[in-house]
Amino acid sequence: MxxxxxxxxxxxxxxxxxxxxxxxxxxxxxxxxxxxxxxxxxxxNSTKTPEEVARNLTDNHDIPTSPEQVYTSAMATADFLRTQPKIESVLIVGEGGLKTAIEQAGFQLVAKAPADAVVIALDRDVTYEKLMEATFAIQAGARFIATNIDTNLPNELGMTPGAGAFVTFIETATQTKPVVIGxxxxxxxxxxxxxxxxxxxxxxxxxxxxxxxxxxxxxxxxxxxxxxxxxxxxxxxxxxxxxxxxxxxxxxxxxxxx
Structure with missing residues (x-):
């Protein structure tokens, strides 16, 4: 090998x-x-910060890990946004790990249009209003970005909806294909x-x-x-x-x- x-x-x-x-x-x-x-x-996984991922590995799996050894789709999305011109404001459907990564990259988080970009990820507190505002922002010209398109996430309850389920919702509502990061x-x-x-x-x-x-x-x-x-x-x-x-x-x- x-x-x-x-x-x-x-x-x-x-x-x-x-x-x-x-x-x-x-x-x-x-x-x-x-x-x-x-x-x-x-x-x-875009829901956790690298610190949280590292802590899970260290504390729950006995694999000592530093945040610098972790690269999430949220971090990658932030890195991608840095390479794109004319993006300052971002509307997010997602959880804390994604919001932290985007904020730390220097972007302004907004809840409604206008926005320069919309990022869709797994959001276990999603509401119809969040999805509606994301739809409006993309229809108004915001860049449509997906952290990942995983259809399902396995847990003890079964195969729960993943980020891809929310991405498909917005894709259908806007008739727009996203840029997929993960x-x-x-x-x-x-x-x-x-x-x-x-x-x-x-x-x-x-x-x-x-x-x-x-x-x-x-x-x-x-x-x-x-x-x-x-x-x-x-x-x-x-x-x-x-x-x-x-x-x-x-x-x-x-x-x-x-």
């Missing part, structure tokens, strides 16, 4: 599953640390690479979900490692053509040789 100077690693289904610890995930991170290999946890878009990967000052051929994308993690890596021109501890089903992936197969596949991260 090839040597990589950096790893981008998914979280849920890869390093842990909800509140369930994956000992293989902890051992994998410890091996990266021992080898002094740079890594970042790259997640579509996986499987290459945008989050390109922005994460810029953060660590590395090229795509130096980093490998690690995840359990073919349709998000692996496709993001493929779209960015990276090697990919699919681990069968979460969403992906081996018999399904093995039917894909070679050109769109993961570079590597393992049953457990314990099987991966650095």
């Amino acid at each position: 090839s040597n990589y100077s950096g790893y981008f690693i998914d979280l849920d289904g890869t390093i842990y599953k909800g509140r369930e610890r994956y000992p293989s995930g902890k051992r994998f991170v410890e091996r990266l640390q021992a080898a002094e290999i740079d890594y970042r946890f790259v997640t579509n 996986k499987p878009s290459k945008t989050i990967i390109d922005l994460a690479l810029a953060r660590v000052d590395k090229n795509a051929n130096e980093v490998i994308m690690v995840g359990d979900n073919y349709n998000t993690d692996i496709k993001a890596g493929l779209n960015a021109g990276m090697d990919t490692l699919l681990v069968y501890t979460g969403v992906a089903v081996k018999t399904d992936v093995q039917q894909y053509e070679a050109a769109v197969r993961p570079t590597y596949e393992v049953d457990s991260l314990d099987d991966w040789i650095l």
Whole structure:
């Protein structure tokens, strides 16, 4: 197996599953640390700040993590907005992690049109009024941006609606396609690479979900490692053509040789 100077690693289904610890995930991170290999946890979750994500890994999964080792779709959205001209005000349908990232990037948060951009994410306190104001702002010319288009999020209750459900609502109401930042878009990967000052051929994308993690890596021109501890089903992936197969596949991260 090839040597990589950096790893981008998914979280849920890869390093842990909800509140369930994956000992293989902890051992994998410890091996990266021992080898002094740079890594970042790259997640579509926009609801948490990097500090909250790091605290969850440290306190609940016994994987000591700093906020600098976390890159969320909220952070990527803020980085993307910085590259766009004439965007000062942003209307958000989303939670605290997204609002914090956008505010810290220097943008003004607004609740109604006019707005220069509308960002749609998972919002568990969503109301019809929020969605209506987002619709009005996009109809008036605001840029439509989605942190990610995950259709569902698994939890102890079942497959709950993800950010993609809200994105589809706004897309239908406005007849406008969003710019998608998170996986499987290459945008989050390109922005994460810029953060660590590395090229795509130096980093490998690690995840359990073919349709998000692996496709993001493929779209960015990276090697990919699919681990069968979460969403992906081996018999399904093995039917894909070679050109769109993961570079590597393992049953457990314990099987991966650095």
